Amino acid sequence: MALSDAALASAPPLPAMPPDTVLLRGRPTSRRAAVVKFCRRNPLVLGGALVVLAWVAVSVAAPVIAPYGPLTQKVVDRLQAPGAAHPFGTDALGRDILSRVLYGGRISLPVGFLVVSVSLVIGGLIGAIAGFGPGWADGLLMRFTDMVMAFPIIILAMTIAAALGPGLEHTMIALVAVSWPRYARVMRGLVLSVKENEYVHASRALGATEPHILTRVVLPNCLAPAVVMATLDLGNAILTFSGLSFLGLGSPPPAPEWGAMVAAGTQSFDQWWVGAFPGLAILTLVMAFNFIGDGVRDALDPRLRRAV
Amino acid sequence: MVPLMIGMSLIAFVVSHSVPADPVAAHLGQRAMEDPTIVAAFRQQWGLDKPLPEQYLTYLRNLVQGNLGVSIRTHMPVAEDLGRYLPASAELAIMATLVGIGLGIPFGVASAVRRNHWVDHVVRGVSLLGVSSPVFWLGLIALYVFYFRLGWLPGPGRLDTGLAEPTHVTGMYTFDSLLTGNWTTLVSSVRHLMLPGLVLASVYIGLVTRMTRSSMLEVLSADYVRTARGKGLRRRTVIYRHALGNALIPTITVLGLAFGDILAGTVLTETIFSWPGIGRYAYQSAVTLDFPSIMGVSLLIAAVFITVNLATDMAYVLLDPRLRRASR
Numbered sequence: 088m089a090l091s092d093a094a095l096a097s098a099p100p101l102p103a104m105p106p107d108t109v110l111l112r113g114r115p116t117s118r119r120a121a122v123v124k125f126c127r128r129n130p131l132v133l134g135g136a137l138v139v140l141a142w143v144a145v146s147v148a149a150p151v152i153a154p155y156g157p158l159t160q161k162v163v164d165r166l167q168a169p170g171a172a173h174p175f176g177t178d179a180l181g182r183d184i185l186s187r188v189l190y191g192g193r194i195s196l197p198v199g200f201l202v203v204s205v206s207l208v209i210g211g212l213i214g215a216i217a218g219f220g221p222g223w224a225d226g227l228l229m230r231f232t233d234m235v236m237a238f239p240i241i242i243l244a245m246t247i248a249a250a251l252g253p254g255l256e257h258t259m260i261a262l263v264a265v266s267w268p269r270y271a272r273v274m275r276g277l278v279l280s281v282k283e284n285e286y287v288h289a290s291r292a293l294g295a296t297e298p299h300i301l302t303r304v305v306l307p308n309c310l311a312p313a314v315v316m317a318t319l320d321l322g323n324a325i326l327t328f329s330g331l332s333f334l335g336l337g338s339p340p341p342a343p344e345w346g347a348m349v350a351a352g353t354q355s356f357d358q359w360w361v362g363a364f365p366g367l368a369i370l371t372l373v374m375a376f377n378f379i380g381d382g383v384r385d386a387l388d389p390r391l392r393r394a395v
Numbered sequence: 396m397v398p399l400m401i402g403m404s405l406i407a408f409v410v411s412h413s414v415p416a417d418p419v420a421a422h423l424g425q426r427a428m429e430d431p432t433i434v435a436a437f438r439q440q441w442g443l444d445k446p447l448p449e450q451y452l453t454y455l456r457n458l459v460q461g462n463l464g465v466s467i468r469t470h471m472p473v474a475e476d477l478g479r480y481l482p483a484s485a486e487l488a489i490m491a492t493l494v495g496i497g498l499g500i501p502f503g504v505a506s507a508v509r510r511n512h513w514v515d516h517v518v519r520g521v522s523l524l525g526v527s528s529p530v531f532w533l534g535l536i537a538l539y540v541f542y543f544r545l546g547w548l549p550g551p552g553r554l555d556t557g558l559a560e561p562t563h564v565t566g567m568y569t570f571d572s573l574l575t576g577n578w579t580t581l582v583s584s585v586r587h588l589m590l591p592g593l594v595l596a597s598v599y600i601g602l603v604t605r606m607t608r609s610s611m612l613e614v615l616s617a618d619y620v621r622t623a624r625g626k627g628l629r630r631r632t633v634i635y636r637h638a639l640g641n642a643l644i645p646t647i648t649v650l651g652l653a654f655g656d657i658l659a660g661t662v663l664t665e666t667i668f669s670w671p672g673i674g675r676y677a678y679q680s681a682v683t684l685d686f687p688s689i690m691g692v693s694l695l696i697a698a699v700f701i702t703v704n705l706a707t708d709m710a711y712v713l714l715d716p717r718l719r720r721a722s723r
Contacts, residue, residue, distance in 0.1 A: 234402040239696045241659040245681040246689050326529060330663055333531045334678060349532050353667065359539050366532030374527035381523070 135378030142372050146192030153186035157343040166358050176360035178351055184360060187343035188368050194337075194344050195372070198255070199325040202262040207317040209263065210270025215309070217271065218278030219301050229275065236268040241330060248336040255338035258331055262324065273316055277309035284308075319383065322376025329369045345369050403697050404458065407690045408451050454690075463694075464687035468680060473691035476676065481695070482566025483553060484661050484672030489567075490592030491657055492650075495599025500639075500646070502600070503607020507615060508634060518604060525601030530660045534594045534667035541590060548589050551669035555583045591668040595660045599653060606649040610642040617641075643714055651707030658696050 126133040145152070154173075161181040169176040175184035217228040235243075244261040251257035281287065282305050290304050331337055332346030340347070345365040352362015445453070457464065463473035499522075506518035542550040549555060553568055561571040561580045568584035571577075614620060615638055623637045661674030669675075673692060680688040 230398075230402065234399060234406055237399060237403055237697050237700060238406070238693060239655060239658050239700065241662050242677050242681070242689075242693055242696060245662070245678065246693075249681040249684060322527065326527070329529055330531065330659075333529070333663065334666065335682070346529070346531070349529070349535060352535055356539065356543065359536075362532065362535045366529055366535070369529045369532065370524075370527055373529075374523060377523055377527050 129382040131378045132382030135375040135382070138371060138375035139379070142192050142375070143196065145189055146196055149189045149193055153183075153189045155183035155186040157187045157190040158182065158341050159186075166355060166361070168358070169360050175364045176358065178348075178361050179355050184348070184364055187348060188345070188364050190343040191345040191348070191365060191368055192372070194255070194342065195325050195328060195369070198259060198262075198328050199321045202259055202266060202324045202328070203317045203320055205259075205263045206266040207270050207313060210267035211274045211313055213267070214271035214274030215278050215301065215306060218275040219282060219305060225275075228271070232268045232271045235265070238265070240265045240327065244327065244331055245334065245336060248331060253339045255342075258328065258337050261331070261336075262328060266320075266324065269320075270313065270317065274309060274313055277312060278305055281305050281308045315383065319376070319380035322373040322380065325376070326369065326373050399701065400694065400698065401455070404455065404690065404694055405451065407693045408454060458694075463691040466680070466685055466688040468683045468685040468688065473688050476688060477673065477691055477695055479566070480671060480673045480676045483670060484665070484674060486567040486569060486588065487591055487595060487661060487664065487670060487672060488657050490588050491595035491599055491660075492654075494592060494596035495603050496650070498596075499600045499603025500607050502604040503646075504611055504634065504639060506604070507608045507611030510612065518608070522601040522604040525597045526605070528597065530594060530598065531663040531667055533597055534591070534664055537590050537594050538667070549583070549587050551667075553584060553587050553670065554580065555587075591664050591670055594667075595657060595664045598656050598660055602649055602653045602656070603646060606646045607642060610645045611638060614638045614642045640714065644711060647707050647710050647714065651704040654703045655700050658700065
């Protein structure tokens, strides 16, 4: 389950939320019963969660279940059609595509997770300062955020990745550089609405310092919706990452990266299996995340179906 | 809009000048690099010996005069390069937008009207598929099936080999051949546009469908729709005149915002289909660290994106009579 129930329960009802935020309310029912009920009402969420879990399991178990090594080349077997020995066929270097697809999740899943969490921290901090700090800081930070957001994501990411040179960590830096503004905006909206609550005024009246109010009172109450949003964003992050790696801006060649494997499929065009299976891997994983995202959004607040 | 563009040019400038790559080495040959006087002369000529803030001011001054600098890779003025590649992308983006709206809105309406019917489930599944599939993979599959296997549609490129470009009017082959009455070229260019256009539209179809569906659902339960039904209007009139008109406003917003996705999609689609447009130009500039062109492309695309969103704001006025009256 993507949502931590503790986070759900601790979030108080938030008045006057901006339309792009997710509203959470915890009910004092048993945690397991709540999860079961939620999944029964939202079969798509359950399906999506199962697919994601399956991919996580496959990625962890890849060294055990993959029939060949992801980098093992056997030139005599090059470009073989799917068959008994190689269910997904082999690529131009005679590597087993099934094994490479199974290993691919070991790159895409952690990259997606890391990019989203680092963006959440950076964007979240910037948004929190903008929402909580003085007006000039808000204006300055949000104008900067708007500017970065106005850049076409893939072009900025492409430029940064190309400028930094090859390497997975550079691709991730590029992805974080283009993803943080969304979190900054959402976090600012959350902070703005939370900071007007009476318990915030109460702690100020009790003599708490501003930094203390921000970190101990306001932020914990903004965290749950922000984390939910980040979780729902995982699919997008993986999709953008695979696009960059398709363009050759991911980790350098032998790595079994799904996007790069689809790119290899454009080189051996007659052999459809070279590009088709890695692409299906991306599709199923991203779609599973979107199923979860859709369902959670619908379930949490029907009015928010509109916020895509 | 102007402050936004100036800020963006600043970001683009900082990003492109804070990297280890040296434009001097990229421009000059190995032998010229060994001669310090040539290097110094080159730096002076391009203003590279000046401090960075001054270089940026020079860039801005040129920018205002429409001078985007010279591309390191093509040795052509960037503005000229952009002018050459933009029409091809514009053609593709227009096609994708038309397909996206043309299919997305009816899909969304159909699915909202028959909520939880099998039609609804199929439409929702397909739109989710569209949003989730990697564009570059769809392109590869589409090329394999429709070009390589079935041979129904032509492969990469904008025209069949052997056909001359139509007389240059807009640079968009379909419009140009239509304007000059060149039917063979028209047919060929439209056929070449089909696959990349549909692939690029896939994301758009999904987004428009989802948006139309959800705003239709909301509108269909509104009081005025019940009133319209109550006074015995035909079902079609209620759905298309009373409900859809109101449901379109949020859809238009999404259309504008999603135009950014279209622009991003052009990079991948044009790479797959060897389409000589802005997206491929941006990719080639990025991997060769051709900073003047990267800055040019970024600024151009940002300007287009901002303009499109301005245009969608204006479209509200057309769609919403209340705003029309207020603005008068």
